[in-house]
Amino acid sequence: MWPKDKIIHGDALDILEKIEDNFVDLGITSPPYNKGEKHQGWLVKNVRYNGASDRAPEEVYQKQQVDVLNELFRVIKPGGSFFYNHKTRWARGKMLHPMEWLQKTKWTIRQEIIWNRMIAANIRGWRFWQVDERIYWLYKPRGGDQIGKELKSKHALLTSVWRFPPERKNNHPAPFPLLLPTRIIHSILDDKKGIVLDPYVGSGTTCLAAKLLGSSYIGIDISREYVRDAKARMENYLSYKKVVDEEVSRHIVGKTFTDRKRNNENTGKHRTGVSAFQARLL
Numbered sequence: 001m002w003p004k005d006k007i008i009h010g011d012a013l014d015i016l017e018k019i020e021d022n023f024v025d026l027g028i029t030s031p032p033y034n035k036g037e038k039h040q041g042w043l044v045k046n047v048r049y050n051g052a053s054d055r056a057p058e059e060v061y062q063k064q065q066v067d068v069l070n071e072l073f074r075v076i077k078p079g080g081s082f083f084y085n086h087k088t089r090w091a092r093g094k095m096l097h098p099m100e101w102l103q104k105t106k107w108t109i110r111q112e113i114i115w116n117r118m119i120a121a122n123i124r125g126w127r128f129w130q131v132d133e134r135i136y137w138l139y140k141p142r143g144g145d146q147i148g149k150e151l152k153s154k155h156a157l158l159t160s161v162w163r164f165p166p167e168r169k170n171n172h173p174a175p176f177p178l179l180l181p182t183r184i185i186h187s188i189l190d191d192k193k194g195i196v197l198d199p200y201v202g203s204g205t206t207c208l209a210a211k212l213l214g215s216s217y218i219g220i221d222i223s224r225e226y227v228r229d230a231k232a233r234m235e236n237y238l239s240y241k242k243v244v245d246e247e248v249s250r251h252i253v254g255k256t257f258t259d260r261k262r263n264n265e266n267t268g269k270h271r272t273g274v275s276a277f278q279a280r281l282l
C-alpha cells in the first residue's frame with residue numbers, strides 16, 4: 001500500500017504512476033500555469049519556481065496537464081473529487097481557457113468556482129484588472145452516477161465565489177491561502193477522514209489543512225527546497241490551527257433547505273438580493 005502522510009520529492013506524473021488505483025479520497029492542486037517567466041509583475045513579485053521552468057510550448061503544457069489529470073482520475077476513488085485551481089491566460093491576444101484541456105480529460109466537470117484573490121500582478125490596460133482565478137470541481141462518477149452526493153447545507157450555502165486574499169507569510173512564490181484547501185476538505189469530507197493528495201504541493205498548504213482536519217495526506221513537488229520547507233511547516237502544524245478553525249466556523253447554517261421549505265420560508269430559488277448570511281461570507 002502506498003505510504004500516507006508523506007511529502008515526496010519528484011515529478012507529479014512519475015510519482016502518480018506508482019500509486020495504486022482508487023486509493024485517494026480527495027485531491028486539490030494548483031499547477032504551474034505556464035505563464036512564461038520573462039514578464040515582470042510590478043504590483044506583486046513575479047512567480048519563479050525553484051527547480052522547475054514555467055515555460056513550455058502551450059500544446060506541450062496542456063498535454064502534460066491532461067496526462068496528470070487522467071492519472072489523478074485513476075488514483076482517486078469512484079465518487080471522489082479533485083479541485084483544480086487555474087486561471088484564464090492570453091497568448092498574443094488569444095484566450096487560453098482551462099476548459100480547453102479539462103474537457104479532454106476523463107473527469108466530469110462538476111462546478112466552476114470563481115476565486116476572487118483581490119489582487120494580481122501585471123496591471124496593464126488591455127483588459128480589466130484580472131483579480132480572479134478559477135477552481136474546477138472535478139468529479140469521478142461512481143457506477144453510472146454522474147451527479148454524486150449533495151453537500152450538507154452548511155457547506156452548500158457558501159457561494160460559488162470565494163474571496164480569499166493571497167497568503168503573505170510564506171516564502172513560496174505562489175502558495176494557497178490555508179483557508180482555501182480547508183474549505184474544500186471540510187466541505188467534501190465533512191466529518192469523514194480520508195486521504196488528501198496534492199501533486200504540486202509547493203509549501204505543503206493542502207497537507208497542512210488535511211492534517212489539521214484529521215485526514216491523511218500525500219504531497220508531491222519537484223523542488224527539493226519546497227519539499228524541505230513543506231516538511232518543516234508540517235512539523236509546526238499546530239500553529240496554523242486558528243486559521244483552520246476560522247474557516248470551519250463559517251460553515252454553519254441556522255436552517256437547512258428542508259427546514260425552510262417546511263416553514264414555507266425562502267429557499268433561495270427566487271432570491272434576487274444577497275441574504276445577510278451570504279453577505280457575511282463575501
Ligand SMILES: C[S@@+](CC[C@H](N)C(=O)[O-])C[C@H]1O[C@@H](n2cnc3c(N)ncnc32)[C@H](O)[C@@H]1O
Nearest residue numbers: 011012052174175176200201202203205221222
Ligand atoms: C502554484 S505552485 C503550488 C503552491 C502550493 N499550492 C502551495 O500552497 O504552496 C506549483 C508547484 O508545482 C511545482 N512543480 C512544477 N513542476 C512540477 C512537476 N513536474 N511535478 C511536481 N511539482 C512540480 C513547483 O515547484 C511549485 O511548487
